[in-house]
């Protein structure tokens with residue numbers, strides 16, 4: 127592939143803007159005056175109103191952040207100086223803002239409605255038309271599987287789907303599948319295999335009946351080591367098991383079995399065919415969809431089968447509602463812009479390095495893992511989109527856990543530790559499984575925790591309040607909560623396909639805003655390449671002396687240890 131041309135549009139150094147200097151002064155003023163959310167709330171009855179927004183049908187409350195009207199105005203001034211609105215429009219229009227790969231960034235085209243066909247022609251392609259064409263193929267296939275019309279080679283309906291992929295070809299589908307568990311068709315189960323650790327494949331497949339199993343191999347490139355290895359292992363497992371069961375005997379049967387039990391999702395149709403999967407069983411997407419931005423493309427095929435076409439359409443509507451908001455809301459009223467800018471405020475002025483995401487929804491238990499790739503693969507960069515070095519810290523370390531489990535694990539550090547950790551709290555008014563404990567609605571108990579935590583983090587507990595409880599003086603400091611820990615509350619009606627789509631789009635755009643401030647290409651991922659290359663070079667060193675001698679001393683010593691352990695393990699087995 128030829129190298130892309132040097133970009134002509136240079137990023138502006140954010141640290142050299144007037145707004146940055148003003149933000150720096152403003153930060154010092156706040157520090158000197160003392161940040162007090164208690165006072166801010168007491169002095170300004172309209173604070174909640176000023177910092178609460180409706181995005182799609184999500185209610186987003188930013189009032190418990192370290193933000194005043196001045197902060198907000200300066201952050202928007204920064205966005206104006208950096209022309210973020212213009213960059214946003216360029217992204218939606220399909221300009222090649224992914225400079226190091228010379229690609230458009232058009233995940234927003236994946237969820238544009240049918241009526242938009244003909245309105246987005248990029249690089250000669252009618253993107254919306256192509257998306258809808260592929261969606262319709264997938265919908266037809268998914269319906270056949272759901273209705274039991276698509277069968278395994280021995281004529282039995284599919285009950286289990288094994289989806290093989292990694293990174294963006296796995297994290298999104300897994301997270302959404304878990305989130306939408308209440309909507310999964312009875313009798314259908316999806317098992318996601320990602321790790322090259324053979325234990326992952328074993329655990330997900332050993333109890334399955336191959337006759338009723340459909341394997342989806344999901345890989346944008348169809349070259350990823352883990353996915354291709356697992357795909358071959360799955361093929362061997364499936365054919366061996368079918369043979370043992372007497373379901374297939376001849377070579378032709380094998381080909382028929384692959385045709386019934388394997389489908390692929392990829393942009394690399396040639397390699398898919400070489401693997402033995404026909405074009406009819408291949409669902410495509412485009413190089414303008416980044417892996418971590420692809421769950422709403424064919425990569426979501428397992429979700430479509432599990433939850434149905436209607437749910438998938440609602441999922442897309444959720445994304446689109448947030449896209450529309452982000453695109454058309456003026457900068458100074460745009461909550462998503464402000465959320466991205468606030469993250470910059472904490473990272474670059476307060477020195478925050480991590481960001482917690484705390485869904486008060488058990489079904490969102492994989493949301494933090496999903497966001498880790500979206501945010502960290504996108505914005506973990508030290509080079510700007512034109513190859514020059516960044517001028518300030520970039521990226522945030524995203525992590526989290528579904529509430530209230532986190533409360534009994536790491537919240538201590540957020541409340542009283544020395545690190546400033548902005549946290550996003552996510553919850554829904556309704557639950558899929560309303561349950562009473564006597565007179566107590568358990569969902570309300572759950573939400574009370576959500577509200578209590580954000581309150582404690584914002585307002586803390588003073589020494590006088592601790593003393594008033596009769597605490598001995600020496601223990602008072604240990605029981606004081608400083609408060610002023612920033613949180614954002616994101617509240618939805620209920621967790622469903624629409625709201626999951628909204629949440630994903632919300633974070634996609636937050637990532638975009640942050641990356642735009644830092645001047646980085648949030649859509650490439652060169653940082654994962656070196657490890658991949660080295661792993662390929664190390665593989666032969668396990669059994670080839672020449673290859674071993676070319677390794678560094680540390681690798682050689684670890685391999686020597688490995689061999690001694692392996693012989694020991696074999697001895698034990700005998």
Ligand code: F6P
Pocket residue numbers: 292293294295344345346347348349350353417418503651654
């Ligand atoms: O981890 C690197 C990466 O390239 C991700 O960006 C991507 O989501 C993942 O690998 C899987 O890639 P593919 O879908 O091509 O198998």
